[in-house]
Amino acid sequence: MLQDTTLSSSVLSLLSGEGGRLLGIVLLSLKVTITAVTCAGLVGLPVGAGLALARFPGRTVVIVLVNTLMGLPPVVAGLAIFLLLSRSGPLGGLELLFTPQAMMIAQFVLVLPIIVALTRQTIEDLWTEYQDHLTSLGAGRLRSIPTLLWDARFSLVTTLLAGLGRASAEVGAILIVGGNIAGFTRTMTTSIALETSKGDLPLAMALGVVLMSLTLAINGLAYGISRVGARFSGKN
DSSP states (O other), X not given: OHHHHHHHHHHHHHHTTTXXXXXXXXXXXXXHHHHHHHHHHHHHHHHHHHHHHOOOTTHHHHHHHHHHHTTOOHHHHHHHHHHHHSTTSTTGGGOOTTSHHHHHHHHHXXXXXXXXXXXXXXXXXXHHHHHHHHHHTTOOTGGGXXXXXXXXXXXXXXXXXXXXXXXXTOOHHHHHHHTTOTTTTOOHHHHHHHHHHTTOHHHHHHXXXXXXXXXXXXXXXXXXXXXXXXXXXXXX
């Protein structure tokens, strides 16, 4: 009972006196995550489709590499990006380290292999099903990519959601490249890690509730859109 009261007080505190700070953290989290997933989708969907249909030497090696990168440890990705963006690194002149842009890059690197790998499998399965039909229409492998991506659009929503889930839960990489600077690079996940380390568990739990609520809302909206789209497509 006491824990429930403390948690409720923390939530009310976040929504009242600290509302401005919380809103900034939430907006930054959404901005970083959605931007990273959008960019990864724009790159990963066509690359995954191309990898599914193109035939070239070393293709199997590339597929194995992409599948391996799906499990890339976030701290390793963060360290690599840190070295690239540090002043002594090759991209140090851009001065992106400890900025929201650096966090977007980190999430992009982590999400991209997931989208590429899942898209490759989806498009490869569709090509197996529709190969004869598309070939009879004069569409080769690469020319079939736009058609297959469009046909798989509702299935690919799940692919993007998988990337969104990975990005929204990320802590290690963005801590390394973002620095968890209050009011500038502090996100929901890094705030939870910070408050937990400080021993403020009610506040960390309250932040966790907000994060889970936002994630549930985004996933629910995307799922609803995909279901409505699938039914509409089926009627036609």
